[in-house]
Amino acid sequence: xxxxxxxxxxxxxxxxxxxxxxxxxxxxxxxxxLRAGLFGVxxxxxxxxxxxxxxxxxxxxxxxxxxxxxxxxxxxSKTTELNMLHSVSRGFHSLYxxxxxxxxxxxxxxxxxxxxxxxxxxxxxxxxxQGQQVxxxxxxxxVMLAMDxxxxxxxxxxxxxxxxxxxxxxxxxxxxxxxxMGLLLAMAWYNKGVELNTHSDKNKAIxxxxxxxxxxxxxxxxxxxxxxxxxxxxxVGKALESYxxxxxxxxxxxxxxxxxxxxLNAIGLRKExxxxxxxxxxxxxxxxxxxxxxx
Numbered sequence: 001x002x003x004x005x006x007x008x009x010x011x012x013x014x015x016x017x018x019x020x021x022x023x024x025x026x027x028x029x030x031x032x033x034l035r036a037g038l039f040g041v042x043x044x045x046x047x048x049x050x051x052x053x054x055x056x057x058x059x060x061x062x063x064x065x066x067x068x069x070x071x072x073x074x075x076x077s078k079t080t081e082l083n084m085l086h087s088v089s090r091g092f093h094s095l096y097x098x099x100x101x102x103x104x105x106x107x108x109x110x111x112x113x114x115x116x117x118x119x120x121x122x123x124x125x126x127x128x129x130q131g132q133q134v135x136x137x138x139x140x141x142x143v144m145l146a147m148d149x150x151x152x153x154x155x156x157x158x159x160x161x162x163x164x165x166x167x168x169x170x171x172x173x174x175x176x177x178x179x180x181m182g183l184l185l186a187m188a189w190y191n192k193g194v195e196l197n198t199h200s201d202k203n204k205a206i207x208x209x210x211x212x213x214x215x216x217x218x219x220x221x222x223x224x225x226x227x228x229x230x231x232x233x234x235x236v237g238k239a240l241e242s243y244x245x246x247x248x249x250x251x252x253x254x255x256x257x258x259x260x261x262x263x264l265n266a267i268g269l270r271k272e273x274x275x276x277x278x279x280x281x282x283x284x285x286x287x288x289x290x291x292x293x294x295x
Contacts, residue, residue: 028125029185030055030105036188036211037104040196040204054109062122063129065091084132085152085163088123093157104191117191119154120145121184128181136183137169139176143187146178179216186216193225202229220246224255231263239263254280254287 031052038048069087096112096119103113105121114122124134124145134145144153151169156162169176177183193208206229209222227242240263246256257280265273 027128028121028181030125032185033121033188034105036185036192037106039192039208040201051106051109055105058109059122059125059129062091062095062126066126067130081147081150082163084127084130085147085150086159088126089152089154089159089162092119092123099155102195104188116143116155117184117187123152123154124181124184135178136181137176137178138183138187139173182215186212186219189215190219190222193222197225197229202233205229218249220249220253220256223249224253224259227259231259236263236267252283254283257283
């Protein structure tokens with residue numbers, strides 16, 4: 001695991017002194033993630049406090065369940081890390097089974113709904129409450145958590161499908177990012193931006209994407225989505241800037257290439273537009289060939 005030696009943004013990292021040695025307690029920014037889910041929602045402070053209390057009750061129940069199962073498995077042949085992941089996953093899925101692609105922490109608290117972001121957020125919180133550290137792994141349109149040697153696919157109920165060695169991720173997914181709990185908060189703001197844009201609140205969508213980028217400037221999808229929103233609003237120059245910022249992070253990011261090509265075509269630079277769209281199509285074709293070979 002990486003060594004953290006300073007306070008990170010948003011107070012996500014708490015440093016503790018124990019027996020003369022510094023240990024680190026990485027906690028999930030639940031309140032901040034909940035506030036991201038409530039952005040643009042007309043809700044009173046009392047209602048928000050009530051949601052935080054309800055979540056705390058849920059988290060305490062899940063943590064207690066995980067600790068009880070850990071005690072039961074203590075004599076098993078599995079490693080402590082495997083026991084932890086198994087216990088947390090089993091406890092979560094025994095209580096919650098309502099998958100909803102559009103879920104957020106608010107709908108989880110109120111209805112028990114979850115998607116990969118919500119289940120990963122909650123399970124990471126339960127693990128860190130027990131003094132353990134986790135890392136967040138971001139794939140394309142997906143997220144999971146990991147400890148030192150194993151990763152947990154938080155959507156799956158079956159232990160055989162849900163837990164696997166970390167080297168399997170490294171072998172299977174060349175396009176991935178790994179980070180601390182700040183990734184979960186950035187993703188919460190990104191998801192809120194997608195939701196707001198879907199409901200035609202484009203100004204608030206841009207604000208949500210910008211908040212995501214203030215936490216994680218390399219969240220390339222947020223740059224692309226800002227570009228798309230600005231282009232739809234007719235702010236073509238700023239849209240082009242957003243796509244170019246995305247391409248600085250990854251020059252081969254297909255969505256950014258298509259977006260930039262669309263903008264270039266709109267401003268009359270048709271030759272440049274054709275070239276960049278041809279590049280995007282070539283990358284897509286090569287990725288499909290690689291995917292078929294692996295299959």
